[in-house]
Amino acid sequence: ILKQKIRNIFLQSKSQAEAYQKRDELTAENWQVKNQHFANIIKFLNIPYFKYMTTFLDRPEISRSGNSENVIRTWRQMEKVRYGFKSDKGRIDHLKLYQLQKYLKN
Structure with missing residues (x-):
């Protein structure tokens, strides 16, 4: 209850x-x-x-959820060496590409 x-x-x-x-x-x-x-x-x-x-x-312009859970989960998955990135350099390059795609869309 x-x-x-x-x-x-x-x-x-x-x-x-x-x-x-x-x-x-x-x-x-x-x-x-x-x-x-x-x-x-x-x-x-x-x-x-x-x-x-x-x-x-x-305030209707503020969403009910900031979706921070989804962003954190995605970030944590990419922190580890996986998804075909077998080296730390590959992982770091992938994270840089992710940041560019995510934050510089415009």
Whole structure:
């Protein structure tokens, strides 16, 4: 139930104010007294950075996800010598090409 309520904060809120209201309602339900894990979750939701977690609700130009997970995964895969790059020099050359392709598209 707690997990679904947290998801609702981010998926069903129409504005940042509504997200704050849902978060405050969740805190008022006293989940934090049920066990330490719930207390840590509620504490995390009440940090000052919550406004950054919900910025996408009021600013349509900001995507819900920054896709940083995908970029990190791709980068980590290329860090190791694989995908036909059998030397460190080949790997470094490939990373340079990836950076050029990724960041200098225009």
